Amino acid sequence: MSETASHAGLRLLRNAEVYAPRPLGRQHLLLGGGKILWMGAQAPELPQAVLADSIDLQGRRLIPGLIDGHVHVTGGGGEAGFRTRVPAPTLSRYTRAGVTSVVGLLGTDDLARSTRELVAAVYALREEGLNAWGYCGGYHLPPATLTGSVRGDVVFIEPLIGAGEVAISDHRSSQPTLDELLRLASEAHVAGLMSGKAGIVHLHLGDGARGLELVRQALERSELPARVFNPTHVNRRKALFEEALELARRGCWIDLTAFPVEEGEDAWSADEALQRYLDSGAPPERVTVSSDAGGCLPCFDADGRVCGMDVGESGALLDSLNAVLARGVALERALPAYTLNPAQLLRLDGKGRIGVGADADLVTLDERGAAHDVFIGGVAHLRDGAIVRHGQFETPARPTGASAPIPPQH
Structure with a gap:
């Protein structure tokens, strides 16, 4: 049927x-x-x-369907030349991994890739049956927008629910100051109030020694709610993870990335980080796990040049969930980080449960x-x-001359 x-x-x-x-x-x-x-x-x-x-x-x-809150729906990469631009993931790359909702964003390349392209990719995924939203902006400030401001984008562009991924503590960032971060966060927060959307700033954390210092200063020197600041990749260094735990106790939601971790590396895998988080006594509702699907996972030499790269996959979410279950964590204890918690942070009514x-x-x-x-x-x-449901350009091969049908809408 x-x-x-x-x-x-x-x-x-x-x-x-x-x-x-x-x-x-x-x-x-x-x-x-x-x-x-x-x-x-x-x-x-x-x-x-x-x-x-x-x-x-x-x-x-x-x-509940998994919510992948950090996806490069247009493709990511580009740090080692135009040939390293990662293609956009197709529909079944998400669905075969149990992902039913995604939040798209721009990364290092917020110049050749634009907010306009991001919104178009979100609409395309919706037409193919996936739940999809996005963030305006990218790594750099001033942020890439459609209307000229973060506030305008979030209030008037329906799929856009916040700003991100804005890079801090990373040599690829625009090295934002505290005042610049506070101005951006205030725009996102007020836009969220006006529109009923998440209104958060999704923050990319690099390997820099400053870690989350800028976020701590923002909490200490402004009246903005802690939930507005949403750092991701916080398991990329063990010391950074400890900083993130403290921010979660202060009201921030923190996001773990399900990227590969080599033995002996100064990082926690998503499954180990999630177990450590849940055992730490930090609020269990303030942790999420995302995949960085479609994004470039590069390593850099001492001069900041790419010396190797991998590509994120949404399948990493289920892999990390199964890995944390293998550690003895009960499914009902681990599952909210992939479902209910991101739904609550992102104010996605009806999702995650x-x-x-x-x-x-x-x-x-x-x-x-x-x-x-x-x-x-x-x-x-x-x-x-x-x-059983393919994206427009991944439909199984047909005889020569046969036209590809447009997937049914719903």
Whole structure:
């Protein structure tokens, strides 16, 4: 049955082991209109005429769709010449990894890549069925914008929910001063108040020795709420992670990056950092994990030149979640960092949880912890581990001369 028909009718998911993120045991869920309409321990008796689909999940774990809050939806890179510009990830690169919502941003290259291009990429992902938003700006100040100001972008450009990723403590940054950071944060905060959006500044942290000193000064010398300052990559150095823990206790949300960490490196992997965070006594709701998908993960020599690079993947989120579970952390304790916590920080109503009235963004996990089924707004993108909904330019090959159809809208 086509997904167009399924979206028009009701979909019943039976025999799911639900983590909402808290464990709810074996449940049945009725989906319709993009929402979870009903959930209960006893399967409802419904006339077949109203059911577009009924799926027996056979006791697989059902979790909220993952929210990847740091994605280069236009592609990243470019630090070692134009040939190192990373291509934009395609739809299934997210969905096969259990990601149902992304927040796009610009990084080092906020010149050749623009806020205009970012917004277009967000709209394209939405048309393909993914939940997507973005930040205006990039590494540098003054920030790249569409309207001429951060406040104007967040208030008037619907998909833009804050500013980022603004670089600090990094040789690639514009070396912002405290006054510049406070002006930017005040613009984002007031825009959030006016629009009901997140209104945060997502801060890229480099390897610089100054670490989070600029954020500490901002908290001490202004009236801005701590939640406005959202540092990411804070597990890239062990000392930086300790600084971030203290900021979380002061009210900031901190973001861990699921990047590869070599043995003996002065960094924490996302799974080890998350376990350490949860065991530290810091507020458990103020930590998130993101992938840096589509972004360049470079290393630099003493002169600041790229000496090697990797590319971030959204699949790193599920990998890190499974790694933290292997450390003995319970799923219901680890899961909020990938679902509920980013939804609350980003003020994405209906996301990050499973319950009646919530959005039907759902993922089932197989016995290995891989995504087995993925539903976004109740529409299947992955079924039994196979992609059933492709992006416009990743549709399986067709005979010569056959035209590629435009994916159905919903």
